[in-house]
Amino acid sequence: MYRAFKRAVEHLLKRALEEASYECTSLELEPSEHADITSRVAFTLATKYRKPPKSIADDIVRHIVLTPADRALISEAVAMGPYINFYVSDSFLNATLERIKAGNTADKRDTKIIIEHTSANPDGPLHIGHLRNAIIGDTLARVLKRVGYHVETQYYVNDMGRQVAVAVWGVSRFGLNMEKKGDHAIADAYIAANRMLESDATCQSEVDALMKRYEIGDEAVMKRYESVVQRCLAGIKASLHRLNIRHDIFVFESRFVRSGDVERVIEELKHRGDIKYEGPAIMLRLEGIDKELVIQRTDGTSLYTTRDLAYHMWKSERCDRMIDVFGKDHELVSEQLRKALLLLSVDVLPEFVIFEFVSLPSGSLSTRAGRYISADELMDKIEERAYEEVDKRRSDLSGDKKRAIARIVGIGALRYDMVKVSPEKHMIFDLEEALDIEKKGAPFVQYAHARACSILRVAREHGIAVPESADLSLLRADSEVALIKKLSTFEYVLENAACELKLHPVARYARELAELFNIFYKNCPVLNADEELRAARLVLVECTMRVLHEVLSVLGIEAPEEM
RNA sequence: GGGCCCGUGGCUUAGCCAGGAUAAAGCACCGGCCUUCUAAGCCGGGGAUCGCGGGUUCGAAUCCCGCCGGGUCCGCCA
Known part of the structure; x- marks a missing residue:
C-alpha cells in the first residue's frame, strides 16, 4: 500500500x-x-x-x-x-488491512533469474564462512521469488579442482571413517593429505596425475571421484536442509569439460581476445586488469576460470538475469569473468553480490588446515542453547515440543544474525556471541508471532472468530496507527530489497514490526475490549500475524505458534 | 607496492551510493512494570568531538583530496 x-x-x-x-x-x-x-x-x-x-x-x-x-x-x-x-489518510489505513486480509501477493514477472550460491568445494563440511554465502544466497532467492521473479538456485560443484583431487587422493591413502557424517570424514582425509603433501613431492605428482586422468575421463578415476564428491555433497546437503536451504539444481563443472564447452570457449577467446602464448599455455589480456588471465595450463589442462566461463555461458542461455553470491576474495575473479564474457558477446552478464569474510578471533578460516567451525557443530550448539532457554520458560511442554521450538529458534537466530548486517562488513565470528540468542534478533520476531497466535487461539477457545468485516476506523490509538503504517510498508521494503539486492533492511523491518506489535500488545487489550473494538483489533492481530509469518518466511525462518 | 572494502556511544550495527529537521537501534549498565490475551515483553535513564586533517557547500556521518588503523586480493589454486 x-x-x-x-x-x-x-x-x-x-x-x-x-x-x-x-x-x-x-x-x-x-x-x-x-x-x-x-x-x-x-x-x-x-x-x-x-x-x-x-x-x-x-x-x-x-x-x-x-x-x-x-x-x-x-x-x-x-x-x-x-x-x-x-x-x-484514514482510508489508507483501512485499505492496508483489507489488502493484507485478502492476501497480498506480488504480480508474476517474466524475468527468470539464476542465483548461484554456496558452491563450497566438496572437500569437507560447510563452515561458518560458507554459511554466510548460503544464507545470503538463499534469502536473496526468497526475496526475489516473493516479489514475483522466476528464480532458480544453483550450486556449482567444483569437482575438477586441485582440492578435490587431494581429497580423493587422501581417501585412497588414509581410508574413510564410515562412522562419521560423509563430509566430515572426507575433511579428515583431506586435512591429513594436505599435511603429507606439504613435504612430499612424489605425492604431489600423484595428485597431478589424478587430475589429468580425471580430466580425460579415465573410468576408474571417475568412479573414485564420484564416490568422494557424492558422499561429501550428501553431507553438505543435509547441513543446508537443516538451515531450510535447498538448491534447485547442482551443476558439476566437469560437464563443461566433457561436453567440449571449455574447448570452444578457449577457441573463441583465441579469435576475439588479446592473447599471449607461452608454450602451450594461453593467457588472455583484459582491459583495465594488469594481470593476464591464464585460460589453459602448460600441460594442456583447463583451469577453474575457463570452466567457470563455460558455466556462465551455459547459464546465460537459460535465464534473463544471473546473480552470483561470492566472497570478497572472488572480486578480481568476478571482474575478469565479466570482462571475458563481454568479449564473448554473452548477452546476460552476471551481477555479483559480494560479501566480506568471516574469520575467527584466532585468524582466518581454512578447511585445508582444519581451522574452522563446521556449520553442523555450530547448529548443534545453538540448538542446545536454545533448548536451555525454552526449558527455562516452558517447563509445561513435552520434551519433543521443546526440542521442536528450540530447533526453530536456534536456526532462526543463526539465519537472522547472518543477514542483519550489510554484507560488506567483515565479521569476526565469536561462538559465544552467536550462542547468546540475541533478544532482538529472530527470537524477538518469532515471539511476537507466537503472541499474535496466542491471542487468536484464546479467542477461538472462547468461541470468538476473527470477523469477516469490522469497523477498522476504530483502530486509531497511537500504537494501532503506528502498527498499521508499518504493515503498509512491507511490500515496499521487499521491492527495494529485490531491486538493490540488499537484505539487511528486510531483517530490520521484521524487528521493527515485531517491536510495534509488542507495544500494541501492551497498550491495547484485544479480548477484553468492547465487542466492536475487539472485532477490529482481532483483524489487526491476524494481519500482523500474517505479515510476521511472511517476513520470517522470506528470511527463511520458521514462525512458531507458541514458544 | 597497486586495487577493493571497513573504521559511528564500552561492544555490535543502521544511516553514506541519490548532502538537509535534536546522529538511529540492539547488547551491556541503572531504575520502574506480571490478580488482565505468553515478562524471549513494555516504560524511563545515562552514555558519540560519526578514525584524523584539509576542501566543496547556505548546510557534511554522507561528496572530494591527503593521512592513520584493520581486512582482503594481486598463483599455469579454486
Missing part, C-alpha cells in the same frame, strides 16, 4: 509545482521520521529561484489541492519549515 501512497504524493506534488511555476528534476521524496513521506524539494529550488526554502515550501503547499481521489490515500500536506510533509 505504501507504494500507492508514494505515487499519489508524487502526482500531487508535481501538479502543485506546475501550478506554482517551479521547475525541478527531482521531487526529493523520502520516508521520514517526522511524516509518512517528506519532500526536501524546497532546498533545491531555493538556490535556483533565490528565495528562502521556507517560503518556497509554503508557496508550494498553498498550491496543493487534494482531490477526492487523493484523499483516498493522503490526508494532508503541511509545510514544516523548509520541508513538505505528507500524511496518510
Whole structure:
C-alpha cells in the first residue's frame, strides 16, 4: 500500500509545482521520521529561484489541492519549515488491512533469474564462512521469488579442482571413517593429505596425475571421484536442509569439460581476445586488469576460470538475469569473468553480490588446515542453547515440543544474525556471541508471532472468530496507527530489497514490526475490549500475524505458534 | 607496492551510493512494570568531538583530496 501512497504524493506534488511555476528534476521524496513521506524539494529550488526554502515550501503547499481521489490515500500536506510533509489518510489505513486480509501477493514477472550460491568445494563440511554465502544466497532467492521473479538456485560443484583431487587422493591413502557424517570424514582425509603433501613431492605428482586422468575421463578415476564428491555433497546437503536451504539444481563443472564447452570457449577467446602464448599455455589480456588471465595450463589442462566461463555461458542461455553470491576474495575473479564474457558477446552478464569474510578471533578460516567451525557443530550448539532457554520458560511442554521450538529458534537466530548486517562488513565470528540468542534478533520476531497466535487461539477457545468485516476506523490509538503504517510498508521494503539486492533492511523491518506489535500488545487489550473494538483489533492481530509469518518466511525462518 | 572494502556511544550495527529537521537501534549498565490475551515483553535513564586533517557547500556521518588503523586480493589454486 505504501507504494500507492508514494505515487499519489508524487502526482500531487508535481501538479502543485506546475501550478506554482517551479521547475525541478527531482521531487526529493523520502520516508521520514517526522511524516509518512517528506519532500526536501524546497532546498533545491531555493538556490535556483533565490528565495528562502521556507517560503518556497509554503508557496508550494498553498498550491496543493487534494482531490477526492487523493484523499483516498493522503490526508494532508503541511509545510514544516523548509520541508513538505505528507500524511496518510484514514482510508489508507483501512485499505492496508483489507489488502493484507485478502492476501497480498506480488504480480508474476517474466524475468527468470539464476542465483548461484554456496558452491563450497566438496572437500569437507560447510563452515561458518560458507554459511554466510548460503544464507545470503538463499534469502536473496526468497526475496526475489516473493516479489514475483522466476528464480532458480544453483550450486556449482567444483569437482575438477586441485582440492578435490587431494581429497580423493587422501581417501585412497588414509581410508574413510564410515562412522562419521560423509563430509566430515572426507575433511579428515583431506586435512591429513594436505599435511603429507606439504613435504612430499612424489605425492604431489600423484595428485597431478589424478587430475589429468580425471580430466580425460579415465573410468576408474571417475568412479573414485564420484564416490568422494557424492558422499561429501550428501553431507553438505543435509547441513543446508537443516538451515531450510535447498538448491534447485547442482551443476558439476566437469560437464563443461566433457561436453567440449571449455574447448570452444578457449577457441573463441583465441579469435576475439588479446592473447599471449607461452608454450602451450594461453593467457588472455583484459582491459583495465594488469594481470593476464591464464585460460589453459602448460600441460594442456583447463583451469577453474575457463570452466567457470563455460558455466556462465551455459547459464546465460537459460535465464534473463544471473546473480552470483561470492566472497570478497572472488572480486578480481568476478571482474575478469565479466570482462571475458563481454568479449564473448554473452548477452546476460552476471551481477555479483559480494560479501566480506568471516574469520575467527584466532585468524582466518581454512578447511585445508582444519581451522574452522563446521556449520553442523555450530547448529548443534545453538540448538542446545536454545533448548536451555525454552526449558527455562516452558517447563509445561513435552520434551519433543521443546526440542521442536528450540530447533526453530536456534536456526532462526543463526539465519537472522547472518543477514542483519550489510554484507560488506567483515565479521569476526565469536561462538559465544552467536550462542547468546540475541533478544532482538529472530527470537524477538518469532515471539511476537507466537503472541499474535496466542491471542487468536484464546479467542477461538472462547468461541470468538476473527470477523469477516469490522469497523477498522476504530483502530486509531497511537500504537494501532503506528502498527498499521508499518504493515503498509512491507511490500515496499521487499521491492527495494529485490531491486538493490540488499537484505539487511528486510531483517530490520521484521524487528521493527515485531517491536510495534509488542507495544500494541501492551497498550491495547484485544479480548477484553468492547465487542466492536475487539472485532477490529482481532483483524489487526491476524494481519500482523500474517505479515510476521511472511517476513520470517522470506528470511527463511520458521514462525512458531507458541514458544 | 597497486586495487577493493571497513573504521559511528564500552561492544555490535543502521544511516553514506541519490548532502538537509535534536546522529538511529540492539547488547551491556541503572531504575520502574506480571490478580488482565505468553515478562524471549513494555516504560524511563545515562552514555558519540560519526578514525584524523584539509576542501566543496547556505548546510557534511554522507561528496572530494591527503593521512592513520584493520581486512582482503594481486598463483599455469579454486
